[in-house]
Amino acid sequence: MDVFLQTLVAGVLKGGLYALIGIGMTLIMGVMGIINLTHGQLMMLAMYVTYVLNTMGVDPYISLFVAMPLLFLLGVAIQKYLLNPLIKADTILPENQVLMTVGIGMVLTEIVRFKFTSDYKYITTTYSNQTFFLGEISFSMALVIAFGIALAFTAAMFWFLIKTDLGRSIRATAQDKDAATLMGVNTGRITVITFGLGAGLVAAAGCLLAPVYYIFPDLGGPFTAKAFIITILGGLGSTVGAIFGGVTLGLAESMGATYFGMEYEDIIGLTIFVLVLLFLPGGFKRLTKV
Amino acid sequence: MKKNLLPLAVVALIAALPLVLKDNYYLHLMILFLMWVVIGSAWNLIAGYTGQVSFGDAAFFGCGAYTAGLLATHLGVSTWWGLALGGFTAIAVGLPFGWICFRMRGAYFALATLALNEVLRHVATIAEKFTGGMVGILIMPSFMSKVPYYYIALAMAVASLASLQWVVRSKPGYYFVSIREDQDAAESLGIDTHLYKMLSLAYAAFWTGIAGALYMNYMGFIDPHVVFNLHDISIMAILVGIVGGVGTVYGPAVGAFVMVTVQEMFRSGFFGLFKWLGDVSGSASLVKVAEVLTQAHVLGFGILVVLVILVLPNGIVGDWGKIKRGVFRIKPAS
Numbered sequence: 001m002d003v004f005l006q007t008l009v010a011g012v013l014k015g016g017l018y019a020l021i022g023i024g025m026t027l028i029m030g031v032m033g034i035i036n037l038t039h040g041q042l043m044m045l046a047m048y049v050t051y052v053l054n055t056m057g058v059d060p061y062i063s064l065f066v067a068m069p070l071l072f073l074l075g076v077a078i079q080k081y082l083l084n085p086l087i088k089a090d091t092i093l094p095e096n097q098v099l100m101t102v103g104i105g106m107v108l109t110e111i112v113r114f115k116f117t118s119d120y121k122y123i124t125t126t127y128s129n130q131t132f133f134l135g136e137i138s139f140s141m142a143l144v145i146a147f148g149i150a151l152a153f154t155a156a157m158f159w160f161l162i163k164t165d166l167g168r169s170i171r172a173t174a175q176d177k178d179a180a181t182l183m184g185v186n187t188g189r190i191t192v193i194t195f196g197l198g199a200g201l202v203a204a205a206g207c208l209l210a211p212v213y214y215i216f217p218d219l220g221g222p223f224t225a226k227a228f229i230i231t232i233l234g235g236l237g238s239t240v241g242a243i244f245g246g247v248t249l250g251l252a253e254s255m256g257a258t259y260f261g262m263e264y265e266d267i268i269g270l271t272i273f274v275l276v277l278l279f280l281p282g283g284f285k286r287l288t289k290v
Numbered sequence: 291m292k293k294n295l296l297p298l299a300v301v302a303l304i305a306a307l308p309l310v311l312k313d314n315y316y317l318h319l320m321i322l323f324l325m326w327v328v329i330g331s332a333w334n335l336i337a338g339y340t341g342q343v344s345f346g347d348a349a350f351f352g353c354g355a356y357t358a359g360l361l362a363t364h365l366g367v368s369t370w371w372g373l374a375l376g377g378f379t380a381i382a383v384g385l386p387f388g389w390i391c392f393r394m395r396g397a398y399f400a401l402a403t404l405a406l407n408e409v410l411r412h413v414a415t416i417a418e419k420f421t422g423g424m425v426g427i428l429i430m431p432s433f434m435s436k437v438p439y440y441y442i443a444l445a446m447a448v449a450s451l452a453s454l455q456w457v458v459r460s461k462p463g464y465y466f467v468s469i470r471e472d473q474d475a476a477e478s479l480g481i482d483t484h485l486y487k488m489l490s491l492a493y494a495a496f497w498t499g500i501a502g503a504l505y506m507n508y509m510g511f512i513d514p515h516v517v518f519n520l521h522d523i524s525i526m527a528i529l530v531g532i533v534g535g536v537g538t539v540y541g542p543a544v545g546a547f548v549m550v551t552v553q554e555m556f557r558s559g560f561f562g563l564f565k566w567l568g569d570v571s572g573s574a575s576l577v578k579v580a581e582v583l584t585q586a587h588v589l590g591f592g593i594l595v596v597l598v599i600l601v602l603p604n605g606i607v608g609d610w611g612k613i614k615r616g617v618f619r620i621k622p623a624s
Contacts, residue, residue, distance in 0.1 A: 082600070
């Protein structure tokens with residue numbers, strides 16, 4: 001029973017971070033209707049920002065406030081100068097934007113590899129290896145803090161999307177782009193802001209993950225894969241769904257790692273992905289209607 | 291017949307090349323180029339003609355390669371049997387996958403192909419007893435010289451192009467295009483879109499699998515990260531298609547040539563041009579440039595992806611009119 005509870009706790013804590021990754025992705029997916037296959041690479045970039053700041057003695061949680069604006073600006077630039085021009089181009093395949101994100105991801109990975117080499121980097125803080133116990137269950141300090149901050153960000157995001165004008169415009173664009181344009185929403189600007197927001201959120205996830213994970217340039221790919229699994233699980237464009245999806249993936253991964261073996265961790269995620277596509281296309285959104 | 295004159299001339303030229311070209315390095319590049327013609331044109335049928343963009347060509351490529359390799363390690367037969375069977379293994383994997391996943395459209399299907407590749411890669415890694423896991427499969431190549439491989443690759447490339455041309459001019463070929471243009475309209479006209487998408491997938495899987503088997507025979511070594519590689523196989527296949535021209539018969543052939551050249555150019559620092567220049571002029575900075583370029587070859591590749599999509603979204607063959615206009619405008623009137 002303890003093993004089960006321990007696995008449960010580990011899964012939920014990891015799920016909180018996954019949710020943060022997923023929300024950024026689902027926002028981009030909802031508004032632009034494209035899959036951002038450079039999401040993990042943006043996170044990797046944020047982790048390196050954290051790493052560089054850490055070598056100067058800045059705490060990872062403080063570098064959050066540097067990495068997020070930086071990645072926001074990068075996201076804005078990517079959307080404005082690389083992705084938006086493609087909408088106008090007349091092509092046979094509509095998947096050009098998706099492919100473009102793959103290209104951007106490659107460029108980001110290689111720039112980082114060029115600068116920092118492929119070596120694994122670590123950020124060691126005083127709380128990296130700290131744990132505390134509730135009963136028989138151990139909690140990793142860094143993961144608990146990360147979970148808390150992730151929750152705070154998620155809540156802030158909800159408030160932003162529901163209460164502010166900008167948030168409403170984003171939701172309107174996601175629901176119906178043409179109608180939003182007719183209502184006077186500058187949808188071009190909204191897509192740019194959304195991509196920036198998505199990049200900023202995933203940057204936050206990167207900073208929170210940095211103290212408990214190792215950092216290397218190829219980290220992006222697997223996390224991009226996780227991000228789209230979460231998004232598909234939750235239902236495209238659904239923020240509530242992304243949270244469910246994140247927690248589900250976190251739980252499934254840690255359950256799989258405990259009961260099947262570490263090497264099955266990734267396969268379980270992918271299997272869930274295919275099962276959801278088959279039996280619940282539309283994801284949890286179909287059940288929650290949000 | 292006159293229309294086919296240019297391709298035939300090119301084929302004759304390529305066939306005569308080993309008589310003149312004795313350098314193994316360039317023969318190797320040519321073999322890679324011919325292999326990519328096969329993969330690129332297979333991708334072009336499923337994505338360019340049928341409109342079902344696949345991000346997981348490596349799955350079929352790996353199936354073919356592993357068929358050849360496993361036949362050799364487990365049954366002890368020649369890996370060349372893989373060339374005959376690899377394509378069918380890929381179909382055997384592709385058809386059930388397609389039957390399930392063709393209910394999804396557009397980007398969802400692309401993601402599913404990506405997942406298929408990931409699953410196969412993990413399976414090949416985990417099933418150590420059967421596939422050798424991360425250690426991979428190593429076989430002795432059948433020929434010391436590269437020339438036999440060259441002609442086998444050439445025969446495959448010609449056969450795949452000829453079959454592509456035949457398919458797209460036949461009735462299913464028009465069905466494929468109608469599915470790409472508007473699936474609902476195609477369905478309302480009585481086309482069994484699910485069936486034809488599966489046919490198109492089977493074709494693509496078959497040729498990609500055969501290319502994988504050739505890779506196994508030629509390279510003599512595979513492991514899950516080499517053949518089920520997202521960037522080096524799947525994305526490269528897409529680039530070959532897009533650079534050359536989506537939905538054109540000869541596009542991928544042009545694309546394969548450009549991409550293999552460019553990839554190698556970055557890998558070798560513009561074929562050692564900068565290093566040579568640096569050595570000749572004695573300038574240390576040029577040697578440095580050469581070093582930096584070789585280190586950053588994947589970066590160059592990535593930048594190329596971005597540029598190609600921005601500037602030539604329909605590829606060299608597809609945007610040929612645009613290129614011609616652009617070039618002639620720049621040229622001074624003389």
